[in-house]
Amino acid sequence: MKTNELFTIKYQLHGEPRSFIVRTARMNNAEAWHWASCDAGVAVIPRFGQNNLKRVSKPMAEKYGITDVRWCGAEEIQWAEGVTQ
Numbered sequence: 001m002k003t004n005e006l007f008t009i010k011y012q013l014h015g016e017p018r019s020f021i022v023r024t025a026r027m028n029n030a031e032a033w034h035w036a037s038c039d040a041g042v043a044v045i046p047r048f049g050q051n052n053l054k055r056v057s058k059p060m061a062e063k064y065g066i067t068d069v070r071w072c073g074a075e076e077i078q079w080a081e082g083v084t085q
Contacts, residue, residue: 006074014065032071
């Protein structure tokens with residue numbers, strides 16, 4: 001069974017819409033708030049295998065102007081085969 005490890009996260013930073021794609025083994029609302037905080041420059045991006053890093057919570061992220069965090073699985077890219085230029 002293929003699992004999707006690419007996720008699109010959309011959020012607002014001081015009212016400005018932002019979005020990005022992140023590769024991670026799991027995603028939930030708490031993880032999405034942390035990753036949005038990383039993208040906004042508020043949180044530290046965890047290194048591979050670093051599980052003891054303090055995560056940024058929703059209330060803490062909101063103090064820095066991060067709101068309306070939403071996430072979903074990223075769209076799979078359909079590559080065109082046989083295209084020549």
